[in-house]
């Protein structure tokens with residue numbers, strides 16, 4: 001669920017927003033000065049002027065630039081991780097993991113400029129040559145959420161830059177300080193105007209779509225749909241990675257203790273604020289009773305605390321609106337006919353903390369059953385058969401990722417073919433993805449081509465087909 005939707009943003013586009021430490025809201029990490037639409041347009045002009053030069057510098061230069069950005073980030077790993085902890089409340093171990101992943105993303109895409117950019121074919125008849133060649137779109141407009149304030153901007157920017165595009169990044173207001181640190185680091189590695197940061201909110205995001213040649217968005221489903229409408233209205237390529245309401249399906253033959261640990265981490269790690277978090281747990285047949293006990297215990301014992309403490313796995317929520325929403329849902333469970341099995345309220349401490357929570361028994365149309373909440377809360381459901389579990393899992397509008405827990409390979413493979421999701425994990429949490437494979441969701445969880453890996457290199461380029469006949473022919 002979005003905590004920075006259009007409705008939350010000030011109507012005056014020049015008003016300063018504050019990015020606050022979710023564990024200590026008195027701590028203003030930075031003020032956000034939205035740049036305004038005119039500055040977005042000027043940045044796009046400069047980027048468009050710089051782009052042919054950025055393409056002409058050649059593969060070795062682009063590769064070297066991404067590689068030196070990787071080295072600079074690796075050298076700043078501890079400082080960057082500490083800023084992620086402070087600005088978005090990500091537990092320290094995960095923040096360090098995000099920085100390490102971002103370094104790996106830069107190194108991976110640093111190889112991309114050397115990859116082939118097309119194919120050669122024989123013509124269907126006669127002499128000559130047919131070839132395809134991929135060209136960058138020009139100016140890539142990136143609009144990103146706050147929850148992976150380094151990895152998401154980079155997994156969009158790195159392939160866009162590697163393929164010869166210039167990049168304009170509009171980060172989430174809540175992650176402005178992280179974006180500024182990233183921009184500073186990239187400025188050292190790249191020529192002027194190849195990468196520009198455009199702080200702000202919805203106004204700047206909308207303005208960016210108006211001046212870009214390709215748009216990549218990650219965020220909530222509601223905002224993403226409006227972004228896709230605006231971009232397709234201009235006839236430019238767009239991809240949107242959106243929300244999730246991810247299910248873990250637990251079969252009776254699974255190792256319930258180990259599943260409870262995986263699922264609890266996917267529900268409550270980083271306070272459930274990952275698009276890939278588990279928010280629905282579907283126990284099949286006799287798995288229900290032991291799983292109910294084991295998962296409730298795992299969530300009750302889940303290490304909640306200051307995100308800077310090394311033992312913390314669940315820190316605060318990003319802001320007061322997110323905390324109010326989940327608290328209202330927790331407190332309304334009994335009135336809706338459900339039961340709270342673990343947690344069930346906000347925590348009585350400074351900062352925007354909610355207890356890891358497991359509930360069951362709410363009606364089928366309850367928000368916990370049909371909406372993304374983006375908090376450390378999951379709904380436990382039971383299914384008599386695997387078929388019923390699949391119907392429950394697929395019975396929501398989202399389709400980002402699901403996990404299946406079973407020792408039966410046939411069942412796992414059958415479910416991999418049936419579940420309507422972009423990604424499936426077998427005997428692993430819904431959270432955690434590899435950055436070199438296509439990433440994205442089905443149904444309301446994603447629109448347009450996938451991100452990451454080769455899919456990203458294709459998204460940020462356009463293929464041109466050239467037919468070449470020998471000269472002097474009539």
Ligand code: NAD
Nearest residue numbers: 002003004145146172202205206219220223241242243275
């Ligand atoms: P959000 O939709 O509120 O904001 C995302 C970005 O869009 C921000 O930069 C915001 O300023 C900008 N924006 C807001 N309104 C806009 C508009 N009208 N036009 C253009 N830009 C606009 O999302 P959030 O709260 O920052 O992030 C949480 C959401 O992101 C969750 O729904 C989560 O599931 C989703 N998410 C998805 C993925 C994925 O890959 N599928 C990954 C991470 C987060």
